[in-house]
Amino acid sequence: MTVDELSAMIEECAGESxxxxxxxxxxxxxxxxxxxxxxxxxxxxxxDPAVYDLLMGRVVERDGDSTMQTGWLKQQAVSDLQALVIRQWISGLQRGAVVVLYKALADLGNGVCISKKGFRLMPLDIVEMWNSLHPDESPIRIFYP
Structure with a gap:
C-alpha cells in the first residue's frame, strides 16, 4: 500500500474534506x-487487536488483508486526521476564548457537547486539550460547586 492508495481510501469512506x-x-x-x-x-x-493486546501495548500481526482490516485501517486514518485538525483548532484558541466557550457550554447542562470534524467534544475535553497544548500558559482550572 502507498500513501496515495490510503488517501484514495479515505476519500472514498469519509469524503475528501x-x-x-x-x-x-x-x-x-x-x-x-x-x-x-x-x-x-x-x-x-x-x-483490530484484542483488548488484552491493546492493554499490554502489543502490536499484533493480522491474518490477512480482509475487507474488515481495510475498513479498520480507513477508520484509524480518518480518526487520526480528525484528531490532527481538532488539535490544530484548539491550539489556536486563546485562553479567554476557551474559558468563555467552556462556561457557555457548561451552563447548558450535562451532556452538552459540540461537534467538530466528526468529533463530539465535551466542554471539559476542550479545556483539557487546551491545557495540554499550552503548557507554558496558566492552566484553565475547573472548579465544581
Whole structure:
C-alpha cells in the first residue's frame, strides 16, 4: 500500500474534506500520519487487536488483508486526521476564548457537547486539550460547586 492508495481510501469512506482539511492545517504532520499508517499496514499490523493486546501495548500481526482490516485501517486514518485538525483548532484558541466557550457550554447542562470534524467534544475535553497544548500558559482550572 502507498500513501496515495490510503488517501484514495479515505476519500472514498469519509469524503475528501477530512483529508484536504488535514493537509491545509498541517501538511507535514498529515503526510507523517499517513506514512506511519502505511508503514504499519505494510508491516502486517492488525488494525483490530484484542483488548488484552491493546492493554499490554502489543502490536499484533493480522491474518490477512480482509475487507474488515481495510475498513479498520480507513477508520484509524480518518480518526487520526480528525484528531490532527481538532488539535490544530484548539491550539489556536486563546485562553479567554476557551474559558468563555467552556462556561457557555457548561451552563447548558450535562451532556452538552459540540461537534467538530466528526468529533463530539465535551466542554471539559476542550479545556483539557487546551491545557495540554499550552503548557507554558496558566492552566484553565475547573472548579465544581
Amino acid at each position: 477530512v483529508l484536504h482539511e488535514a493537509y491545509a492545517v498541517d501538511p507535514e504532520q498529515t503526510r507523517t500520519t499517513l506514512e506511519k499508517l502505511v508503514d504499519d499496514w505494510n508491516a502486517g499490523k492488525d488494525f
